[in-house]
Amino acid sequence: MTQIKSEVKQIEELRQLLQQASYAYYVLDTPIMEDTVYDRLYRELQQMEIEHPELVRLDSPTQRVGEKPAIHFTSVRHNIPLYSLENAFNIDELQSWEQRWRRQLPTTDAVEYVSELKIDGSAIALTYENGILVRGATRGDGVMGEDITQNVRTIRSIPLRLNLTDLENLEKVEVRGEAFLPLDVFKQINEERQKAGEQLFANPRNAAAGTLRQLDSRIVAKRRLDFFAYTLHISGRDDASIANTQWEALELLEKMGFRVNPNHKLCASLAEVAEYYQYWDTERLNLPYMTDGVVVKLNSFKLQEQLGFTQKFPRWAVALKYPAEEAPTRVENIAVNV
Numbered sequence: 001m002t003q004i005k006s007e008v009k010q011i012e013e014l015r016q017l018l019q020q021a022s023y024a025y026y027v028l029d030t031p032i033m034e035d036t037v038y039d040r041l042y043r044e045l046q047q048m049e050i051e052h053p054e055l056v057r058l059d060s061p062t063q064r065v066g067e068k069p070a071i072h073f074t075s076v077r078h079n080i081p082l083y084s085l086e087n088a089f090n091i092d093e094l095q096s097w098e099q100r101w102r103r104q105l106p107t108t109d110a111v112e113y114v115s116e117l118k119i120d121g122s123a124i125a126l127t128y129e130n131g132i133l134v135r136g137a138t139r140g141d142g143v144m145g146e147d148i149t150q151n152v153r154t155i156r157s158i159p160l161r162l163n164l165t166d167l168e169n170l171e172k173v174e175v176r177g178e179a180f181l182p183l184d185v186f187k188q189i190n191e192e193r194q195k196a197g198e199q200l201f202a203n204p205r206n207a208a209a210g211t212l213r214q215l216d217s218r219i220v221a222k223r224r225l226d227f228f229a230y231t232l233h234i235s236g237r238d239d240a241s242i243a244n245t246q247w248e249a250l251e252l253l254e255k256m257g258f259r260v261n262p263n264h265k266l267c268a269s270l271a272e273v274a275e276y277y278q279y280w281d282t283e284r285l286n287l288p289y290m291t292d293g294v295v296v297k298l299n300s301f302k303l304q305e306q307l308g309f310t311q312k313f314p315r316w317a318v319a320l321k322y323p324a325e326e327a328p329t330r331v332e333n334i335a336v337n338v
């Protein structure tokens with residue numbers, strides 16, 4: 001093997017090993033190597049990439065943290081709009097939501113719902129072309145958002161390249177999900193801001209939104225944002241061929257390499273949704289991130305398509321919120337003892 005070839009191979013193997021280690025650590029929460037080993041190998045890859053800049057690839061782990069701060073964010077149009085969610089504040093309102101969609105689409109078939117914890121962060125839209133992350137944008141008004149690609153690349157649980165092993169190369173994939181700050185990170189950031197005499201973030205949602213709109217991606221990288229994916233659109237093919245339901249879409253997102261919130265549940269009736277909602281009302285206070293409700297979705301994409309959207313939101317989903325007083329007291333506790 002010529003000298004160059006062996007170095008190319010070495011860089012390839014090192015990059016793949018670090019990508020696997022990063023995926024295992026940030027997405028699966030199951031580290032496969034000691035941090036010190038990762039850091040040493042990372043520095044080795046950095047050194048090799050300095051010697052062979054022509055071999056650097058967009059999806060190399062060394063390409064997550066940007067250099068110079070952006071001057072401003074350009075505004076971009078979402079390929080597929082991001083809709084809002086209708087709110088329901090209790091089980092009665094959830095039931096009237098079900099009656100409404102059933103009036104529009106009388107069906108005698110058994111209907112399944114997917115219940116997902118509503119992560120209290122900031123919604124973002126990711127675009128992948130031929131498996132590579134090419135754009136990250138804020139939700140904005142749902143039609144236009146801000147291009148925050150450089151900042152999104154610093155979120156370690158967001159894959160820079162999709163794991164498409166058992167899926168043929170998908171030309172364009174749109175993924176939506178919630179970027180959020182884990183509570184311990186939120187607390188630590190507020191401690192730092194307190195020491196620096198800066199204004200504190202009122203809650204993890206504002207802290208996440210504020211961090212995503214930071215012009216200097218090196219600051220974003222230090223803040224350890226995390227991400228749960230919940231929507232997948234595959235253009236250039238009809239999604240149905242690979243995912244027919246929300247449940248399958250969540251499984252596919254995991255296969256592609258995304259973090260999906262592990263607490264989603266397939267519910268055979270609203271009664272089961274109500275049970276899930278009651279259970280997590282207290283249980284969620286033990287989670288390491290903020291939630292503010294449960295998102296209830298009709299599982300079948302066929303039914304979703306038949307119901308469609310109003311001007312603002314899908315008829316086939318609803319945000320079943322928890323009473324607000326829970327969150328601030330808990331967050332205020334954190335803010336107070338920083």
Ligand SMILES: CC(C)(C)c1nc(N2CCN(c3ncccn3)CC2)c2cc(C(N)=O)c(N)nc2n1
Binds near residue numbers: 084118297
């Ligand atoms: C794809 C749909 C529209 C059904 C949808 N929309 C969501 N949201 C819309 C409103 N959003 C919003 N954000 C700011 C202003 C107005 N609306 C914030 C995201 C979802 C949010 C979460 C979550 N947080 O965990 C989730 N598991 N599933 C969602 N699913």
